[in-house]
Amino acid sequence: MDYDVLILGGGIIGCAVAYELSKYSLNIALIEKDYDIADDVALVNSSIVYDGVECEDTLMAKLEMMGNKMFDELSTRIDVPFKRCGSLIIAENKEDEERLNKMYERSIERGIKNIYLLSSQEVYELEPNLNINVSKALYSKNTGVVCPYDLAIAYGEIAFDNGVKFRLEEEVIDIQKITKGFRVITNKNKFTCKMVINTTPGQNYSIDTSERIYKEKSNLSYFVLEKDYKGDFNNILFTLNGLRRRILTVPTVQGNMMVAVNTKDVLGYSETLKKISELIGDIDENKINAFYQWPSYKDTIIIDESLVDKGYIKVVGKHYGQVTMTPSIAKMVCETIISNINCVLKKDFIDKRRDFYRFRDLSNEDRNKIIKMDKRYGNIICTCQKVTEGEIVDAIRRPLGARTVEGIKRRTGVTFGNCKGSECFSKIVKILARETDKKITDIVKDSKNSKIVSGRIKEFSKV
Ligand SMILES: Cc1cc2nc3c(=O)[nH]c(=O)nc-3n(C[C@H](O)[C@H](O)[C@H](O)COP(=O)(O)OP(=O)(O)OC[C@H]3O[C@@H](n4cnc5c(N)ncnc54)[C@H](O)[C@@H]3O)c2cc1C
Numbered sequence: 297m298d299y300d301v302l303i304l305g306g307g308i309i310g311c312a313v314a315y316e317l318s319k320y321s322l323n324i325a326l327i328e329k330d331y332d333i334a335d336d337v338a339l340v341n342s343s344i345v346y347d348g349v350e351c352e353d354t355l356m357a358k359l360e361m362m363g364n365k366m367f368d369e370l371s372t373r374i375d376v377p378f379k380r381c382g383s384l385i386i387a388e389n390k391e392d393e394e395r396l397n398k399m400y401e402r403s404i405e406r407g408i409k410n411i412y413l414l415s416s417q418e419v420y421e422l423e424p425n426l427n428i429n430v431s432k433a434l435y436s437k438n439t440g441v442v443c444p445y446d447l448a449i450a451y452g453e454i455a456f457d458n459g460v461k462f463r464l465e466e467e468v469i470d471i472q473k474i475t476k477g478f479r480v481i482t483n484k485n486k487f488t489c490k491m492v493i494n495t496t497p498g499q500n501y502s503i504d505t506s507e508r509i510y511k512e513k514s515n516l517s518y519f520v521l522e523k524d525y526k527g528d529f530n531n532i533l534f535t536l537n538g539l540r541r542r543i544l545t546v547p548t549v550q551g552n553m554m555v556a557v558n559t560k561d562v563l564g565y566s567e568t569l570k571k572i573s574e575l576i577g578d579i580d581e582n583k584i585n586a587f588y589q590w591p592s593y594k595d596t597i598i599i600d601e602s603l604v605d606k607g608y609i610k611v612v613g614k615h616y617g618q619v620t621m622t623p624s625i626a627k628m629v630c631e632t633i634i635s636n637i638n639c640v641l642k643k644d645f646i647d648k649r650r651d652f653y654r655f656r657d658l659s660n661e662d663r664n665k666i667i668k669m670d671k672r673y674g675n676i677i678c679t680c681q682k683v684t685e686g687e688i689v690d691a692i693r694r695p696l697g698a699r700t701v702e703g704i705k706r707r708t709g710v711t712f713g714n715c716k717g718s719e720c721f722s723k724i725v726k727i728l729a730r731e732t733d734k735k736i737t738d739i740v741k742d743s744k745n746s747k748i749v750s751g752r753i754k755e756f757s758k759v
Contacts, residue, residue, distance in 0.1 A: 297476075297477060297488050297489055297490055298323075298325075298487040298488050298489060299323050299324060299325050299487060299488075299489040299490075300322040300323045300324065300489065300490050300491065300637060300639070301317060301322055301323075301324045301325075301489060301490065301491045301492075301493065301633060301637070302324075302325055302326075302327065302478070302480050302487060302489040302491070302492050302493070303317075303324065303325070303326040303327070303460075303493045303495065304326075304327050304468050304471075304480070304492065304493065304494045304495060304496050304499075305326075305327075305328065305494070305495035305496040305497075306326055306327075306328030306330070306332075306333035306334065306335075306452065306462065306464070307333075307334060307336050307448065307495060307497075308334060308444060308445075308447065308448040308451070308618070308619060308622050309495040309611055309618070309622055309625060309626065310326055310328070310333075310493075310495040310496075311326070311333055311334065311448045311449075311451040311452040311455065312448075312451045312622045312623065312625070312626035313493055313495065313625075313626045313629050313630065314326045314451065314452065314455035314460045315374075315451040315452070315454050315455045315626065316626045316627060316629070316630035317455075317460070317630055317633060317634075318454065318455040318458035318459060318460050318642075318645070319458070319630075319641055319642060319645045319647075320634055320639040320640065320641060320642060321639045321640050321641075321642055322637070322639050323459075324455075324459070324460045324461070325460065325461040325462070325463055325487070325489075326452075326455070326460055326461070326462050326463065327463045327466050327468055327480070327482060328462065328463070328464050328465075328466070329465070329466065329467035329468070330464065330465070330742070330743060331464060331465055331699050331700050331703070331740065331742065331743060331744075332464065332698065332699060332700055332702065332703040332706075332742070333448060333449065333452045333462065333464070333696065334444075334445045334448035334449055334452070334706070335702065335703075335742060335743075343441045343442055343443060343444060343546055343548050343549070343554070343619075344383075344439065344440075344441060344532055344544075344546055344617075344619075344620070345363070345364055345367050345378070345380075345439060345440040345441065345442055345619070345620045346360045346364065346439060346617045346620045347360060347361060347364045347408060347436055347438035347439050348360040348361040348364070348403070348406060348408055349385070349399060349403045349408055349411060349434065349436055349438075349439075350385065350399070350534065351617065353594075353596055354406070355596065356594075356596060356597065356615060356617065356621075357406055358406075359597065359617075359620075359621040359624050359625065360617050360620045360621055361406070361407075361408065362621075362623075362624035363620045363621045363622060363623045363624040363625075364438055364439075364440070364620055366623040366624065366627075367440060367442065367623070368380070370623055371442065371447075373647060373648075374447075374450045374451070374454060374647070374648070374649055375450065375648070375649045376442065376443065376446050376447045376450045377442070377443060377446070377549040378440055378441070378442045378549070379440055379441050379442075379547075379549055380437070380438065380439070380440040381439070381440060381441055381530060381531055381532060381547055382435065382436060382437050382438075382439055382530070382531045382532070383435070383436050383439035383531050383532035383533070383534065384414070384419060384422065384423065384433045384434070384435050384531050384532070384533050384534070385399065385433060385434040385436075385534045385535075385536065386419065386426075386428070386430050386432075386433045386533060386534065386535050386536070387430070387431050387432040387433065387536060388428060388429055388430065388431060388535060388536070389431060390431070392431065392432075392535075392536040393431055393432050395536055396413070396432055396433070396434050396536065397413070399434060400413055400434055403434075408436075408438070409438075410436060410437040410438050411434060411435065411436045411437075411438070412434075412435045412436075413432060413433075413434060413435075414432065414433045414434075414435050415432065416429075416430040416431055416432065416433075418433075419432075419433045419435075422435070422530070422531065423529055423530065423531060423533065425528070425529060425576065425577065426529075426533075426575070426576070427573070427574065427575055427576055427577040428535070428574060428575050435531075439531075439532055441532070441546060441547065441548055441549050442549060442619065443548070443549050443550065444619045445706045446706070447619070447622070449696070449706065449707060450649050451626075452696050453649050453650065453694065453695045453696050454646070454647065454648070454649055456695040456696045457646055457650065457695050458642070458645055458646060462696055463482075463485075464699075465744075466482045466483065466484050466485070467482055467483045468480060468481070468482050468496065468499070468501070469481045469482060469483060470501050470502055471492055471494070471501040471502065471503045471608070472502060472503070473503060473606060474488065476490070477489055477490045477491070477607055478490075478491075478492050478503075478607065478608070480492060490607055490637060491607040491608070491609070491633060491636065491637060492607065492608050492609070493609045493610075493611070493629060493633070494608070494609070494610040494611070495610075495611045497611075497612070497613070497614055503603070503608060504610070505602075513591050513592070513593055514558050514559065514560055514591070514592050514594075515558070515559055515560070515561065515562045515563070515589060515590070515591055515592065516556050516557075516558050516588075516589070516590050516591070516592045517556065517557055517559070517562070517563040517564075517567075517568040517587075517588070517589045518554055518555060518556030518557070518568070518587070518588055518589075519554070519555050519556075519568065519569075519572065519579070519584045519585075519586065519587055520548075520552050520553075520554050520584075520585045520586040520588075521552055521553045521554070521555065521579070521583050521584060521585060522552065522583045522584075522585050522714055523550075523551045523552055524583070525552075525553055525579075525580075525583040528547070528553065529545050529547065529553070529576070530547065531547075532544065532545065532546050532547070533545045533575065535575060541557055541558075541559055541571050541574075542557065542558040542559070543555070543556070543557050543558075543571060543572055543574065543575040544556050544557075544558070545572075545575065545576060550709065550712070552585065555572045555575075555576060555579075556572070557571040557572055558592060559571075562589060563589075565587055568587070569581070585712070585713075585714060585716075586716075592616045593613075593614035593615060593616060594615055594616055595613040595614050595615055596613055596615075597611065597612070597613040597614075597615050597618060597621060597625070598611075598612045598613055599611055599612075599625065599628055599629060599632075600612050601632060604632060604636060605636075607636065609629060609632060609633070611625060611629065650694060650695060652687070652690055652691075652694070653666055653673065653686070653687065653690075654687070655673060655676075655682055655683065655684045655686070655687060656681065656682035656683070656709075666686070670686050672684065672685040672686040672689055673685070673686035673687070674686075677710065677720050677723050677724065677727070678708075678709070678710040678711065678713065678717075678719075678720040678724075679713075679715075679719060679720070680712075680713020680714055680715050680719075681708075681709045681710060681711075681712055681713045683708045683709055683710045683720075685727065687708045688704055688708055688710065688724060688727050688728075689727065689731060691703070691704050691707035691708050692704070692727075692728065692731045692732065693731065694707075698728075699728075699732065700728075700739075700740050700741060700742045700743075700746075701721070701724055701725060701728065701739070701740070701741050701742070701748065702741055702742035703742075704724055704728065710724055711724070721748075725739050725748055725749070736748075736749050737749050737750070737751055737752070
């Protein structure tokens with residue numbers, strides 16, 4: 297057998313499963329079709345760590361509650377910023393109030409603690425900048441924010457350091473059952489393994505018995521606001537659907553604010569701006585850093601173990617709270633695997649991400665210390681986000697290092713500022729080409745078809 301376990305998909309679920317399994321004496325590989333892990337939906341994400349209050353489905357609420365409880369310890373251990381900022385679910389009218397009361401009773405039955413029904417006056421005391429008519433709100437101290445791709449990368453880096461092989465740029469074509477395990481066929485190789493964990497949502501291989509259709513879909517249109525946007529809110533805010541739009545605002549761990557509207561139809565920029573202003577007042581458009589639109593799902597997530605006796609587990613479904621559920625899903629999948637395969641806990645498992653410096657968060661004294669060690673930390677490349685050459689080089693050379701401009705962006709924060717990379721983009725491309733020993737014309741933004749420089753304007757035999 298080539299491997300004991302093959303994990304298909306390098307999204308946040310695949311990376312979390314790889315991390316949990318890397319604690320055991322197993323020969324593991326993860327196969328991802330893109331150039332980088334966490335390259336898919338994890339970037340476009342509202343970053344909320346839910347607590348099961350808002351969730352209609354009891355099973356999904358349970359997964360959220362379990363995941364939520366794990367975040368404090370997990371984020372400290374694997375060095376990923378996480379903030380329990382709290383949330384307010386706001387009722388604007390009698391109809392909303394009834395829904396809120398039911399939500400509160402349901403949450404108490406679910407055993408969720410630290411939740412309170414607040415009067416409108418209490419809400420305005422907590423959030424004086426609110427623009428809407430609040431009649432009541434459900435306040436939760438449990439809800440938090442995390443950076444989903446940072447979490448996925450941290451999981452991936454630790455798994456990599458503990459021996460998981462990451463096979464990037466390799467697409468799974470099929471999975472076949474063989475006498476003592478599986479044959480996984482990719483566009484480049486054929487691997488045999490004892491167990492397969494499939495975390496590629498929407499993919500169906502010949503071993504799969506049922507096709508999954510995603511139907512519980514709505515659309516999220518949102519703005520990321522500049523860090524100096526005035527009129528900040530401390531809590532995550534949600535409106536209910538009473539006035540036929542669900543608005544939310546999130547204070548992200550990076551210090552920006554994200555404001556979004558969730559609707560059945562896709563909204564354009566101006567409609568989104570209008571709807572969001574109903575909650576937080578007029579937005580100065582110069583303070584809008586980015587506008588995204590993305591489908592949002594609320595399917596039931598199923599850990600399909602129907603073929604576990606043969607060695608196949610599939611994580612099916614898409615849900616708006618899947619990042620929250622990730623630690624609990626990964627633990628459950630891992631427990632199933634280790635009870636079906638012969639292995640022991642590794643004695644030399646290193647449960648730590650390799651250290652890195654965030655120049656913008658350091659004191660001048662600390663900055664000077666690291667510049668003395670490596671002068672590339674004294675060369676600012678992204679002036680908006682204060683990211684240095686040293687950090688970019690580290691992002692490329694670290695375990696599972698960045699191979700694309702998008703990968704550097706996620707690892708360091710470059711180009712997230714208000715110039716969107718107009719000043720630093722070409723410098724980043726040059727560093728990436730130099731560090732990976734590639735031609736500038738071979739550097740990509742994120743995927744195969746995203747070359748940044750298509751070719752030279754003039755070719756000379758000698759320069
Ligand atoms: C708009 C939006 C906002 C969200 N906000 C939140 C939030 O606030 N809080 C929260 O908890 N959750 C949130 N989520 C949910 C969460 O971001 C996603 O559900 C989660 O990132 C999905 O992770 P995944 O690993 O299951 O899937 P993916 O990220 O899709 O990963 C699957 C991976 O498999 C790879 N792959 C696919 N096919 C193949 C193949 N054939 N071969 C090899 N590799 C393959 C893909 O390239 C991909 O990297 C949000 C989701 C969306 C869309």
